[in-house]
Amino acid sequence: MNTGIYRHIDNLVTYALARNLLPGEEAIYATNLLLDQLHLDSYDGLFFRDPEIRRLSIEDPGQTLKQILGNLVSYAVSNGVVEDILPLKDVFDAKLMNTLTPRPKTVIDRFWADYKKSPEKATLEYFEFSQDTDYIRRYRLSQDLYWEGRTKYGNLQILISLSKPELDPKAIAAAGKAKATGYPKCALCMENEGYAGRVDFAARSNHRIIPLKLCSEDFSLQFSPYRYCHQHCIVLNHRHIPMIINESALDKLLQFVEMFPHYFLGSNADLPYVGGSVLSHEHFQGGVHRLPIMDAKVMKTYISRPELEVSTLFWPLSTIRVKGKDRREVLAQASRILRAWRDGYADPDSSIDPGSADDQHNTVTPLACREGSDFVMFLMLRNNKRTEERPVGMFHTHQDRFHIKKEGIGIIDAPGLAILPSRLKKELAVVKEVLLGKESMADHPEISKHSDWMAHLIEKHKIFHADTVDAILRDEVVQVFMLMLEDCGVFKHTPSGEESFDRFVRFALGDNT
Ligand SMILES: [Zn+2]
Numbered sequence: 001m002n003t004g005i006y007r008h009i010d011n012l013v014t015y016a017l018a019r020n021l022l023p024g025e026e027a028i029y030a031t032n033l034l035l036d037q038l039h040l041d042s043y044d045g046l047f048f049r050d051p052e053i054r055r056l057s058i059e060d061p062g063q064t065l066k067q068i069l070g071n072l073v074s075y076a077v078s079n080g081v082v083e084d085i086l087p088l089k090d091v092f093d094a095k096l097m098n099t100l101t102p103r104p105k106t107v108i109d110r111f112w113a114d115y116k117k118s119p120e121k122a123t124l125e126y127f128e129f130s131q132d133t134d135y136i137r138r139y140r141l142s143q144d145l146y147w148e149g150r151t152k153y154g155n156l157q158i159l160i161s162l163s164k165p166e167l168d169p170k171a172i173a174a175a176g177k178a179k180a181t182g183y184p185k186c187a188l189c190m191e192n193e194g195y196a197g198r199v200d201f202a203a204r205s206n207h208r209i210i211p212l213k214l215c216s217e218d219f220s221l222q223f224s225p226y227r228y229c230h231q232h233c234i235v236l237n238h239r240h241i242p243m244i245i246n247e248s249a250l251d252k253l254l255q256f257v258e259m260f261p262h263y264f265l266g267s268n269a270d271l272p273y274v275g276g277s278v279l280s281h282e283h284f285q286g287g288v289h290r291l292p293i294m295d296a297k298v299m300k301t302y303i304s305r306p307e308l309e310v311s312t313l314f315w316p317l318s319t320i321r322v323k324g325k326d327r328r329e330v331l332a333q334a335s336r337i338l339r340a341w342r343d344g345y346a347d348p349d350s351s352i353d354p355g356s357a358d359d360q361h362n363t364v365t366p367l368a369c370r371e372g373s374d375f376v377m378f379l380m381l382r383n384n385k386r387t388e389e390r391p392v393g394m395f396h397t398h399q400d401r402f403h404i405k406k407e408g409i410g411i412i413d414a415p416g417l418a419i420l421p422s423r424l425k426k427e428l429a430v431v432k433e434v435l436l437g438k439e440s441m442a443d444h445p446e447i448s449k450h451s452d453w454m455a456h457l458i459e460k461h462k463i464f465h466a467d468t469v470d471a472i473l474r475d476e477v478v479q480v481f482m483l484m485l486e487d488c489g490v491f492k493h494t495p496s497g498e499e500s501f502d503r504f505v506r507f508a509l510g511d512n513t
Pocket of ligand 1: 185186187188189190239240241280281
């Protein structure tokens with residue numbers, strides 16, 4: 001009899017007890033569920049609680065859980081319980097964690113009981129819980145790279161996210177063969193809660209979500225498994241309905257930050273080519289994080305009353321900030337600006353073409369937060385006009401910056417936190433070696449996309465030293481990110497661009513300025 005597997009099971013139960021996922025009374029019950037998941041019908045009855053595992057579970061939960069689950073998954077693979085393909089192993093270990101995770105109603109009741117004490121406590125406990133259950137896989141996030149760098153707009157932030165694991169060819173082939181089931185309709189649907197997952201669909205057995213109301217509609221709060229910032233959350237409509245940026249969307253953002261004043265909440269634009277990735281399901285993203293735009297300097301103030309302020313900001317994307325104590329007043333002003341822009345605003349001087357009813361170009365990326373008792377709404381103006389020369393958008397990242405990021409500038413990037421693709425971690429390491437003369441460009445075709453940028457760096461910095469090259473590269477990535485944001489700005493920071501911006505704001509506010 002292989003007693004090794006029993007101790008691995010005991011260790012997982014010990015972890016769950018130490019992290020308060022599981023009450024002591026449920027230890028035998030959970031052990032039996034785990035035996036069943038592993039296709040075992042007997043056990044030596046020891047229920048061994050290793051004090052070292054308990055200590056490690058408290059001090060270093062991510063690595064401890066990674067090790068325990070790793071042992072259980074490799075047993076399952078060797079004994080034919082699960083196939084050796086990453087998404088299927090994720091499905092399997094999420095099921096193991098589900099046996100230790102309280103049911104949704106218990107989680108919901110605990111959240112609102114905590115909320116009565118304070119909104120901060122409720123979201124923090126729920127965030128810790130979402131990591132303890134391994135819905136947010138702590139050990140994958142620990143490899144992310146984060147830094148900041150100065151620009152004329154203030155500090156910008158960079159995150160190279162490694163939380164979405166790269167799939168091996170076997171997994172990609174298996175996903176390609178999988179039959180589309182249409183259930184759940186998308187990754188943001190409510191029906192993901194408890195869904196086991198498939199080779200082509202993320203494992204969500206251990207996922208729990210918190211229902212709430214915004215504008216009398218049913219929404220849910222959940223965290224993003226990929227954590228782009230502290231408590232990075234997603235607020236999703238219970239219905240699979242398309243995104244739309246209108247007065248109601250702005251109202252929902254403001255109502256959310258009224259309920260959770262420590263959060264920001266924003267939305268991707270609702271048109272393709274300007275940053276949204278999932279347009280088919282209404283959702284917002286937020287977090288507990290100071291985004292660079294929140295520290296942007298005011299360019300011009302149009303309304304300045306004790307209870308309300310409307311200003312344009314010195315920010316690469318053309319941004320209007322509405323700030324005030326009364327949520328409804330902030331909503332009214334922000335909605336007026338949104339309508340003025342969205343409903344066909346044109347300005348040939350700045351190449352602003354609003355498109356047609358079938359192909360609307362104007363929209364905004366909105367972001368709400370609190371500053372003390374004030375409600376703050378940032379409206380970043382967007383336009384998705386495409387031309388032959390710029391098939392992915394005139395106000396999209398220019399092609400010569402695609403080597404850093406090709407994807408749209410969405411709700412996290414636009415206010416100053418770049419989410420860069422995982423490939424960059426490896427590529428920048430090679431770029432560094434080439435700049436130091438330790439490697440040859442010819443041996444590394446994977447970095448040829450960076451060759452123009454590298455030529456520019458060599459011309460600018462002449463010579464690179466081992467002790468400064470990392471700092472230079474980090475700073476240069478920040479500079480590219482700044483240019484990407486400027487590319488997306490509809491009114492450029494030129495005298496005529498700023499004049500056009502001023503004309504728009506005065507038009508939008510009518511007689512109110
Ligand atoms: Zn959906």
